[in-house]
Amino acid sequence: MRRLAQVCIAAVAATLLAAPAAQAEPDPAPDPAPDTTGHTGVPQAHEFDSAIADAFAQSQGFPSLTGEADFGSDEHIVDAHREGEINTAEAVEYGLASLTDPESVPEELRPTGPIEDPERYLAYLSAQGAEVDPARNPLRQTITAPESSTAQYDDCASPLEYNFHDYECQAFVGDFVFLYDVKDDPSDERGLPADVNGNGRLSVVQDMMNAIAEAQAAYEELGFEVDPGDGPWGVVVGLNETQEGWFQGHPFALPFGINDQPMIIMPSDPGWHDSDNYDYVPRHEFFHIVQYQYWDTGEVGWVYLLNWLGGSAFKSMNWWMESTAEWATAQSYRLQDWDPANPAAAELYARNVDEFLGDPGRALNAAGELGASRQYGAFVLPTYLSERTDRAFVRRTWERIASNDEYPIAAITATLAGYGLDRDSTLLGFAVANYRLAAEQGGAPPNPMAGYGYDDPDRELWRDYLGDDGTDDHVLGLDRPARTVRAVPLGHDETYTAAIEPGGAAYFDFSAVEKSGDPADGYESTLTLDTGNHDELEYVALVWSPVGSPGSLAEYPTAARAVYPNANGVITVTDFASPMVVTLIAARTDLNHDSAEADEDGRDYSWRVRALIPLDKRSCDLSDLDVGNLEADAAPQQLFLDYADSTPNGWTGGDSTYSVRLPDGDLLWLFSDTFLGPLNDDGTRPTSAPLVNSTFVRQDGNSLSTIQGGTAADPAAIMPPSEANHWFWLGDGMISRQSGVDYLQVVYQEYYRYGTGAWDWAFKRNVVATFSLNDLSEPLRVDELPSQAGAWGSALLPASQSGDGYTYVYGLADAQTNKKQRIARVHGSNLNAVDKWQYWTPDGWTAYESDAGIGLNGIANEYSVTKWNGQYVLVSQDSTLAFDNEVYAYTSCSPAGPFTNQSLIFAMPETGPWGSYGDKDVFAYNPHIHQTLSSGNTFTLSYNVNHFDTTVGPDGAHYRDPSIYQPRFITFTLS
Numbered sequence: 008m009r010r011l012a013q014v015c016i017a018a019v020a021a022t023l024l025a026a027p028a029a030q031a032e033p034d035p036a037p038d039p040a041p042d043t044t045g046h047t048g049v050p051q052a053h054e055f056d057s058a059i060a061d062a063f064a065q066s067q068g069f070p071s072l073t074g075e076a077d078f079g080s081d082e083h084i085v086d087a088h089r090e091g092e093i094n095t096a097e098a099v100e101y102g103l104a105s106l107t108d109p110e111s112v113p114e115e116l117r118p119t120g121p122i123e124d125p126e127r128y129l130a131y132l133s134a135q136g137a138e139v140d141p142a143r144n145p146l147r148q149t150i151t152a153p154e155s156s157t158a159q160y161d162d163c164a165s166p167l168e169y170n171f172h173d174y175e176c177q178a179f180v181g182d183f184v185f186l187y188d189v190k191d192d193p194s195d196e197r198g199l200p201a202d203v204n205g206n207g208r209l210s211v212v213q214d215m216m217n218a219i220a221e222a223q224a225a226y227e228e229l230g231f232e233v234d235p236g237d238g239p240w241g242v243v244v245g246l247n248e249t250q251e252g253w254f255q256g257h258p259f260a261l262p263f264g265i266n267d268q269p270m271i272i273m274p275s276d277p278g279w280h281d282s283d284n285y286d287y288v289p290r291h292e293f294f295h296i297v298q299y300q301y302w303d304t305g306e307v308g309w310v311y312l313l314n315w316l317g318g319s320a321f322k323s324m325n326w327w328m329e330s331t332a333e334w335a336t337a338q339s340y341r342l343q344d345w346d347p348a349n350p351a352a353a354e355l356y357a358r359n360v361d362e363f364l365g366d367p368g369r370a371l372n373a374a375g376e377l378g379a380s381r382q383y384g385a386f387v388l389p390t391y392l393s394e395r396t397d398r399a400f401v402r403r404t405w406e407r408i409a410s411n412d413e414y415p416i417a418a419i420t421a422t423l424a425g426y427g428l429d430r431d432s433t434l435l436g437f438a439v440a441n442y443r444l445a446a447e448q449g450g451a452p453p454n455p456m457a458g459y460g461y462d463d464p465d466r467e468l469w470r471d472y473l474g475d476d477g478t479d480d481h482v483l484g485l486d487r488p489a490r491t492v493r494a495v496p497l498g499h500d501e502t503y504t505a506a507i508e509p510g511g512a513a514y515f516d517f518s519a520v521e522k523s524g525d526p527a528d529g530y531e532s533t534l535t536l537d538t539g540n541h542d543e544l545e546y547v548a549l550v551w552s553p554v555g556s557p558g559s560l561a562e563y564p565t566a567a568r569a570v571y572p573n574a575n576g577v578i579t580v581t582d583f584a585s586p587m588v589v590t591l592i593a594a595r596t597d598l599n600h601d602s603a604e605a606d607e608d609g610r611d612y613s614w615r616v617r618a619l620i621p622l623d624k625r626s627c628d629l630s631d632l633d634v635g636n637l638e639a640d641a642a643p644q645q646l647f648l649d650y651a652d653s654t655p656n657g658w659t660g661g662d663s664t665y666s667v668r669l670p671d672g673d674l675l676w677l678f679s680d681t682f683l684g685p686l687n688d689d690g691t692r693p694t695s696a697p698l699v700n701s702t703f704v705r706q707d708g709n710s711l712s713t714i715q716g717g718t719a720a721d722p723a724a725i726m727p728p729s730e731a732n733h734w735f736w737l738g739d740g741m742i743s744r745q746s747g748v749d750y751l752q753v754v755y756q757e758y759y760r761y762g763t764g765a766w767d768w769a770f771k772r773n774v775v776a777t778f779s780l781n782d783l784s785e786p787l788r789v790d791e792l793p794s795q796a797g798a799w800g801s802a803l804l805p806a807s808q809s810g811d812g813y814t815y816v817y818g819l820a821d822a823q824t825n826k827k828q829r830i831a832r833v834h835g836s837n838l839n840a841v842d843k844w845q846y847w848t849p850d851g852w853t854a855y856e857s858d859a860g861i862g863l864n865g866i867a868n869e870y871s872v873t874k875w876n877g878q879y880v881l882v883s884q885d886s887t888l889a890f891d892n893e894v895y896a897y898t899s900c901s902p903a904g905p906f907t908n909q910s911l912i913f914a915m916p917e918t919g920p921w922g923s924y925g926d927k928d929v930f931a932y933n934p935h936i937h938q939t940l941s942s943g944n945t946f947t948l949s950y951n952v953n954h955f956d957t958t959v960g961p962d963g964a965h966y967r968d969p970s971i972y973q974p975r976f977i978t979f980t981l982s
Contacts, residue, residue: 078128081120084112085131099144102132107171129261145170150265151238152179162208163189169243169265178208180216182223182235184265187212187244188275197245197275214285215242215273217348218339222290225339230402231297240296241265242289245275258288260295269296286352287336294335298328301405322374322602326382327415329374331401333357333386337465338398359384360469364441364488370605371434371510371598372416387469391437392419394447394462396426414600431596435545438512438594441488442549444470445563456569459549483516483551483564483588490514490590495583496523497532497845498854499618506609507544507595514592517616521585523854525620526834527812533851534583536591537615540576543597544612547571548578551588581621591616619851623811627878627900632910634896636980639916641947642940643706644976650704650711651969654684656722657713658704659692660965660972662932662951663869667740668939669780670749674706677753679736682965682972683715683722692966694959700724700734701755703783714783725785726776732760733771738800738869741814743777743836751778752838754792754800754816765957770821773799775838790839796829796846796859797821801869802881804902806836808874808938814838815902819866826886828862830903847903863897863906869933872902873941875981881906882936882948892918894934894950896981912979917952928955928964929971944981949974 078085084105088098093116101112106125109117122128148169163176167186174186175198189209190198204210219242227233241264257274264270271292302324333356340353347353363384374382393400400422407418420430439459440447444466449456470486491503495517505513517534524532538546549566570589572578580589591614599605651659661678669675681702687693701724703714717723726735740753757771772794776786792799799818806814813832820827830847833840845852846859853859863881870883881897881904892915897906915931917923933951940947954964954971965972
């Protein structure tokens with residue numbers, strides 16, 4: 008079906024001249040107080056007077072009605088009238104003639120080119136003609152039906168001159184007179200086709216008569232007053248050649264004309280060479296005649312005039328005129344007792360729905376120039392409001408316009424109140440219904456989804472008219488309002504913006520990505536939509552295809568539920584999983600009665616959208632810890648001292664001191680910087696002692712053996728540096744089972760030196776080394792780990808201990824003091840699966856390391872997390888103080904915290920001038936609980952001791968006293 012040109016010019020100022028409005032008796036219904044928000048009272052209508060009109064125009068900020076009208080440099084009649092060269096009657100006469108028969112206009116007044124805005128020019132002349140004898144105004148000509156005719160339907164027996172043109176035919180039927188010409192030849196550009204039906208009347212004339220008769224009956228059934236008063240309404244079909252060109256074949260309705268009544272002007276061919284329009288257009292234009300009976304007094308009538316003659320507020324009425332005219336046209340077909348003779352014509356009312364829904368963020372009452380198509384597509388609003396109430400709703404708005412001098416927005420608000428409906432929630436429901444374009448969903452209130460949709464049988468037709476105007480790119484199906492479409496995998500964290508004008512809406516489709524989420528919970532994640540709590544916006548999120556539904560979505564599915572913002576303005580969908588789609592709908596509810604102002608009041612709004620794994624809400628009984636039975640110098644401390652004293656080339660000191668229980672029962676100790684033996688006979692360390700950056704020590708019962716890289720004669724770190732001035736220090740390790748085979752995985756942190764100072768070194772990256780248990784001297788592979796958030800591997804809590812199938816990886820954002828804890832996790836026991844790593848945030852787990860949140864403040868570079876008694880114990884120094892010697896325990900119900908109940912375990916006794924070494928440069932660090940040696944309520948903890956003096960020489964601290972650089976072990980109980 009061809010698209011139609013869109014102009015229905017519901018014009019003009021002579022409403023001010025008409026008799027008081029004839030109105031239908033209102034149906035019994037609540038009569039709410041008028042909404043006067045944004046409404047300015049003005050003088051009531053009266054006979055037109057130029058001075059009064061000018062005074063009113065200026066008081067409202069509009070140009071002078073008589074002094075500012077401008078129709079282009081080729082028009083000369085208005086200027087001559089202003090200068091007093093011709094009187095008003097002559098101005099009207101010559102002006103109308105210039106639109107119909109320019110050659111009859113005196114040469115000095117004759118237009119020298121096209122007149123700008125001919126429709127507006129016609130309105131201007133008509134308004135001026137209010138002061139002129141009707142006999143001098145050809146538009147207001149009186150036409151009465153003849154008492155008898157020579158033959159039935161002999162329309163062309165008596166030609167009639169009207170408005171400077173001889174019409175060949177006149178037909179009187181019901182409350183209308185039709186004036187028209189007949190094409191003498193099918194190639195003629197004007198006149199109606201000569202085809203006749205069985206009764207001898209032109210077929211298209213009969214079609215128009217039938218359409219108007221059906222429309223009149225329908226509008227009366229809807230309760231509208233439809234009365235021509237003292238004479239028939241005129242339908243002028245086929246303007247002369249000049250008018251046809253200037254008005255571009257557009258139909259329009261004037262509130263003045265034949266018999267001083269509203270009048271319909273139809274082009275001879277309604278512009279589109281489509282017979283559908285001989286049926287559809289008269290119905291639409293006739294409803295404008297109905298509207299004029301409710302709009303001929305008070306402010307709105309003045310505004311109508313002002314817009315045509317220099318103002319802009321006419322649009323504030325026109326959008327409701329056109330949208331309700333399209334709604335009424337549809338009703339005119341539905342209320343007849345037979346199927347439409349022309350089914351295609353019955354669908355034309357919906358042809359502009361794409362102009363409305365294709366730009367949903369524009370103002371509800373936005374209107375372009377006269378004939379612009381958006382206001383026609385707004386028919387969905389009166390349709391929706393009528394469905395929410397009853398079909399009398401539209402009439403009641405027009406009754407309020409007539410009785411309260413209200414603009415449509417005020418009339419709609421007051422009418423809704425009369426039905427007990429809130430405007431804001433109604434506008435949200437309207438926005439949802441437009442997105443769904445499907446049948447109303449849910450039952451009666453308090454079901455929050457009641458009314459979310461349409462009952463209208465033409466929903467599919469509306470979708471067809473939407474077509475492929477940018478609304479068909481999503482799994483939810485074709486032909487929806489314009490919207491933003493985004494796939495939202497786990498960790499998605501984006502801010503989206505949209506400009507919304509008063510009464511407009513924005514739509515966002517967020518679809519879950521397959522297998523993105525928590526594998527332990529069916530790949531579910533939590534979607535959070537932060538609305539920002541804007542007072543002028545109403546929100547709802549529709550959830551489509553919940554978990555457990557088929558793998559694809561129907562085009563117009565039934566929403567599973569509606570989710571509204573909480574008190575903080577956040578919408579949360581906890582079971583977000585493929586193939587689910589969540590649609591965020593935001594409707595702006597602060598309306599502006601003035602269409603031009605509303606259309607310039609776009610505001611940018613933003614919404615933060617995140618897909619997170621929900622935090623574990625485990626519960627347990629947390630209380631302050633009672634630390635007891637503290638014993639220093641616990642096993643295996645003496646074992647390491649004896650080994651250091653006796654080994655010819657093995658471990659004699661090191662730091663970090665992590666432990667991993669191997670599958671064969673042996674205990675593997677993991678050290679970073681490690682001195683190798685032997686020691687001197689006096690227990691000192693030779694200055695030639697090798698120092699490597701990482702080693703293992705294997706404990707089999709009471710036997711220790713050192714594992715390092717290189718050879719015994721030329722030892723090296725297990726993880727050799729990647730380049731000069733780089734080295735690796737290790738973090739925690741664990742057994743990783745992959746495809747039925749156990750491996751050792753150890754996290755390493757790479758550092759590099761950038762200067763010559765003692766502290767001129769920095770972190771570079773994290774890696775994980777995977778070792779075969781058959782050869783621990785070198786890794787099978789080394790893989791990059793996430794490194795954006797800082798060092799990882801400060802502690803590990805394997806999946807076998809976490810209680811939820813995840814391995815927890817602990818780290819920190821390093822600093823001199825106040826180090827910040829970071830927490831990550833990966834499902835299973837393979838740290839290599841970095842694409843499956845999740846990062847803790849206060850709101851949930853994300854897939855983006857850059858979004859990792861801050862956990863416990865004051866964490867140390869190395870610490871431990873251990874499962875105990877249905878809860879988790881974290882042990883660390885407090886880094887809020889540099890080199891503090893106190894060790895604290897914290898507890899949590901979840902491996903991810905929050906860790907609370909700080910409890911002092913003990914103070915490491917070696918440090919500072921009052922420590923056991925009596926040396927201010929001795930410090931202690933890296934306390935770890937060893938799950939490998941702990942049982943029940945008894946724990947084994949190690950820590951490292953070191954010295955700020957790193958001098959290589961007999962007097963250097965590490966060489967004169969090797970015990971300084973050896974781990975200490977304590978045991979204690981918790982209760």
